[in-house]
Amino acid sequence: MELKGACIFGQSGGPTSVINASAYGVIKTALESPHITRVLGASHGIQGVLDDVLFDMSREDPRELALLLNTPSSALGSCRYKLKDAGTDDTDYRRILEIFKKYDVRYFFYNGGNDSMDTCNKISKYLLAQGYPCRVIGIPKTIDNDLFGTDHCPGYGSAAKYIATSCMEIYQDTHVYSTGTGTVAECMGRNAGWLTAAAALASPSGCGPDLIYLPETPFSVDKFIADAEALYRKNKNVFIAISEGIHDENGVFISEYAGQGAPADAFGHKQMGGAAAFLAAEIKQRLGAKTRAIEFSLLQRCAAHCASRTDIEEAFMLGCEAVRAATGGATDKMVALRRESGKAYRVSTELVELTVTANTENKFPAEWITDGGTGIAPEFFAYALPLIQGEPEVTLENGLPRFARLRKVRA
């Protein structure tokens, strides 16, 4: 069934190294589509729709758009705006419909993680209920890899590559002195251990962490110290990777032990950080070791210079596929990656129900956590190694990356 009209594309949630590759896939394919009359980019995701701040993507220089493939973070701006249930308060939804009507929007593409798919799902259901013909497709994105319904999430492979590479380099650095040292590296991942597990990818080279603690296993500081002490006494060195989200059996975050509780965002999530500093100080005090805490912080999600080309290509592919699926008739779905069976790594795309994927978390498999909660099983390597393959082709200027510069002309 043919549907002709404008499209709106929005980016939402935390940045990744490759979310703009999906943006480029959407924008390029939409600009070329005979079904799409106008390609609009929302400033700061759904916030830009509510505020009527939309950019006309046809006014951008195609060469700048192509640079989006290697430009980290959200070029159109992101948001963490949470839509209320339409049943409770439909103010936002009525406003969204008003804007959609104003611009004759018949296609809506929303790129983000769990919370963003929730937003996308709610909008889709509202439009269906209103009988307003508009095809809604979600595009997955999150470094956390905890989005349900896709084999893996664009953004994860690049973050995993950054973490594994950095762990190898840190290992080299922290093994140069004959005096002992303890190193605690902290990875993002509030509830899912995918990112922290990526530190294990450094291990086959001999340069990985000795101990890895994911948020899926309740954390005990005493056991941690005992684990660390055994290795430190033996090797005069211990290198540990932890998730920011490690918490004790009562659910208290270890970062909160240091009194670093932070205010929650609109989705009730607290800004994490500080667990590594706390644990490094504990090792120092209890073992008398020289220690260092390292937070990968923002760089694990925005270090595009160390992105995975596989990740970039898949992010781009999903952007393209979202538009193709919608113009082909699909709606109320998220485009997802399916891993083909067989020895060689191959993925195809498929469509999954937004209802199913929204707000369901894909946790790290319990059976992949080994060694009493300090190790990662071989199955993870088979899963994750293909995702970090390939180097990005970064355009350089003066020895530094040349990021896309969008004009952002108001529609």
Added chain:
Amino acid sequence: MELKGACIFGQSGGPTSVINASAYGVIKTALESPHITRVLGASHGIQGVLDDVLFDMSREDPRELALLLNTPSSALGSCRYKLKDAGTDDTDYRRILEIFKKYDVRYFFYNGGNDSMDTCNKISKYLLAQGYPCRVIGIPKTIDNDLFGTDHCPGYGSAAKYIATSCMEIYQDTHVYSTGTGTVAECMGRNAGWLTAAAALASPSGCGPDLIYLPETPFSVDKFIADAEALYRKNKNVFIAISEGIHDENGVFISEYAGQGAPADAFGHKQMGGAAAFLAAEIKQRLGAKTRAIEFSLLQRCAAHCASRTDIEEAFMLGCEAVRAATGGATDKMVALRRESGKAYRVSTELVELTVTANTENKFPAEWITDGGTGIAPEFFAYALPLIQGEPEVTLENGLPRFARLRKVRA
């Protein structure tokens, strides 16, 4: 005058991304030299000489040695051992001479920063005083770029490239939300602002820090907050780079404000860190802004995946040149880089007196600090941009760097 015998090569001080490129230059050239009968690598610098832990570099696989070009940190191990004055206590020197005689060592190459050149100088002077024929050549290395007598220091270009690239990426990440944010990024550099100034290299792209604070200018927290507030009120965003070594007019480190004083090393240096966290907390408290502190920590000195090819090539060249100079008759010198005049960047090597370079600090020029201590002058860009050019040719295995694996066979 021909001198034939073994050589010892040692690495000393903090790691860099390219110190092993110099090692490869020394080892390769020494193995090929008709004047050098045996190439010995000292385990953990001068400590390995004192302990008689020396490796026979001819026993290494040449392919592994070649991988040293892109292997960060000190492959032979490093140390921070401080030699006493020979006039006060010559125990160490007598031991060094004993080892040199045991292995018929006639060439000594020592690769490091200010403290290491002090070690190198003291050994050189002792051997001269003893009339033991041995040619001693220092090879510069420090990310801090504060070594006197060379246009710039191997290790600096790569660290500068990492900092500038990471600043650009952080800028992208911290400008995605419409809500305000303050970001404080902390660079190494105890006394010299070269590394922190490298953050300014991100500015021509439009993705640099708004404010840059070097340790050369006394730091005032109140002025800092006023500077940050003016920008934050205007842009709802402020991005600041600081040196770990910023201190107030009484010489008290800002990191110590947070009670994070750490024990000093053998050279009387304290381990820094924590200034960014303290200042981010100050901004949060005083301006009510959401803030994030980012420490580049070890990665700025070991992120070989983001090294400068120019830096790698110069580090290698200086290693080769050290051996050529010594076998040609030079001693008691450090090999240094001299920038040729002319528009295109070209360097040559020269020899400088160890006496002069040892323990003299090359500080960041006061006239390159602008905007009331928050900006960097154009002259710095002309100086530093050539040093970050070119990408490394990293050998990969499973999508991750393949670092050199040395056998380290005892001599």
